[in-house]
Amino acid sequence: MTLPGDRHYTVELHASAERVPQIRRILAAHLRYWDLELHIAPVCRGVAELLTNVHRHIGPDAPCVVELRWTGRHLTASVADQGPRLPKLLSAGGGGLSTVAALSDSWGTCGTPDGKVIWFTRRVEAARKTPLTSRTPLRSVPDAKGQPAVPPAVPVEPLVEPVREEAAATAAEATPAASSAMSMA
Template identity: 45%
Template sequence: MISHPSRHCTVELQALPSRIGQVRRIVSAQLRYWHLDSLIDRAALGVTELLTNVHLHARHDKTCTVELEVLLDRLTVSVRDHDPRLPVVDDADPLATCGRGLAMVAAMSESWGARPEGDSGKVVWFTLSAAVAASAPLTAAHPPRRAVEAAPARPFPEVEQVGLGRPQPAPARSAVAG
């Protein structure tokens, strides 16, 4: 039985550097909510690259829409903007400081593409497999962590301070990512 046949989230924004970071955090939170934590890094990287392309290359209107959709075992992340020009994957010069974003999206995703929406713009998208993430359900013994709580300190038995003869706890680390 399929408990969640489709899950959907939409965010509209101006593709400005400060907004891109906010959307990355929204994507991460939404994937945690859907218990798809294993997809967070790749989805956040991909959406960052697509939004950066809108910021750098879209003419005039930087307004865009980010959509996340989980359908059965696949997460699709798409960015819709108002510039009808389709992106092109270039072979970046080895010393270039930009020009590798779409190649990176292609390398880390199952599939990706772009489709025109007439004169009103385009949609650039990529997919990630959600099958592995969904097959490992969370149990009460391992509830999801909230992004703001610190990881508990845990002793490392192999680490001892000279003269004390007992393990020292690891420093607490924040679970909040950039």
């Protein structure tokens, strides 16, 4: 299987509450373009959590950089901001970094000369480009001329011997309850 080359997307923005839905749509478009549809929801949710943290802890309209990088095996999303304090994972289920940790295979933070970067990674294999296999259409679907689209079925030998009428009649005569049950059916 051949792996795609390194793909990269970066956007600079101000972490306002109004920008988060727009960034989610932009990231989703890039992930779709890279054939990574299965990762849209978790990656966009994780980035939204990180942007919300920037907005909440650094300040409204704080400048930051969102980056996506796909190496063919790993998809990394990161948010860099100018805040000097490194975040801490508080408790599971509380949002923020606990959500990011739950959505990713690994995550971390690192200080930079102008602030910090918070990142998370998901293991991603390249999308398989297998052609669709042709399937036999349903019997009830007619072709363009109104004829059944599937040729008549080839008779198949039954796995179980059919019940012969003679045996059923003999059983009905033997027990009156059986004959009344058969007549109700």
